[in-house]
Amino acid sequence: MNKNTIIFEALSRKPRQSLLQILSLALLLLLLAGCGAESSQKTQSSVPAATQAPETETITITDMLGRRLELEGPAQKIIALQASEVEILYALGAGDQVVGIGEYCNYPAEAMEKEVLASGSGTSIEAIIELEPDLLIMGTMDQSDAQIAQLENAGIKILVTDPQDLAGTYTAIQLIGQATGRFEEAEKMIGSMKTEFAAMQAKAADKQKAMQGEGARTIYFEVSPLEYGLWTSGRGTFMQEITDILGVKNIFDDLDGWLEISEEQVIQRDPDYIVTISMNFGEGPSPEEEIMGRKGWQDISAIKQQQVFHGDSDQLTRPGPRLVDGAQALYAYLYGE
Template identity: 35%
Template structure:
């Protein structure tokens, strides 16, 4: 059982790295629907419920491909947990017929057909389910071609940074004719973000370290969602000057930079005592002052609707006194 957990943790760490690579791969191909004249304008607050996507709907995905939806998709499949969470959050789950084996939130998503996993999508299953739109964050060209040849449209939608997550939720809302629902969701997310950041505004920032993996020690470096959120909360990511997004980080450097807050995943494999017992860790302020925080690995790594919850968790870890009793 312990080895199985270790493998799952390692897969999570690897998936974070590949997720970042996927996010960065097509950085110049920014999807846009701003020039799309097929979406009705919101004329006033009273007509909010009438905001609909008008088809044919044209947009450019993150692979740089221009796509045209002739009508609202009837059957969709998701190739990433963040996309599955978005589909549920905007109320489009009735269209969702397939998800990956890692799509575990919300709980109802586990009841959907499995159409892929770490090795990629199950093309035969997707075709068998009659999927007309497959939304994913990354896909091999040959797999995309096979699906396209079978009549399945593939949309690559990948958030490249924290703010881009909001844009991608809006895009998915337009694609699935859930524009108003996505706008309502985004408004709620922005309100929560504003409340969290206002609560810690003006407070002294903290030096923070985020452990992605422990052997070898790996962390979240520049350009990652974690790095962005630490900075948004007024903190300093002590690995913010690393040369890669998820670098190995020596214990010697960790001790030298001496973080005040130590973040890691609540993966069920390690405990606070395990971390405290590591060689040299007794010299680190975060360890000496019991500032070790275990965060939900899915929440802090998925570029979807729960990213604001991740921001709240980081803000609370940096300034727990502000959030006591809340």
């Protein structure tokens, strides 16, 4: 079971799930885990037209676990269990090819009109088989090896994605584009994401030049609140890559992956900015207020300067096209645009 995938799933569940339920599950797994904080108001660009391969053309795909599968033409009845996969499918214009989604998927809104299926430990093999999909797209945490074998024995083709960084995100988009007959759309999407990131990086570099002499500004990503144990992102994650693009320094870039850290470590490393992606359910203090009011944190630069930003957890934790939106929102906060 992959740590990063668990984090994405737990951080992105529907608001109807209580934060305690989500993070209690995560703690049982020794970390956090896609879908569910408040949806972004920013919509995707117009749905691209399909570039379909001939129906009789066999499509051979090697997924992100190195598993080889063959499809007799583009998949027309797809089940996708992770939020990022659903977002990619709809952004590619393949929404009409989707027949079922995982229970925690919430974007785009029209996806929620599809058949909703339990995922993870609650997966119903019978419910998946009943929909007769010609492709099931899933992440590394969705099912056990035994469940996968049961599904494959029932004749269901399975495509596994496992993106951990931006390169992995692009690979997942390519694979889904290939499986749906929308490879050109996938390449355009990847090209657009790379262009947007490059533009942000260039603007951030210009800003940094204008701020010469101030030193590199530092940032701390909080992906789990103090109440349930602090978790953050280190190197080898797409959050780290976004930090690099935006010209700021992650205070935990000397550590790998998604990791649990202590209050003392945050205080000692003294970030200039704190970014929280905890969900806000409208009860009690907001995530920003909770951080600002923590005992012993009052001397952290970000607290003294009131530089605590509540990022959209869906955008910043789902490895898909909306990572660009999350990065743009963070850029606007950092540079006042």
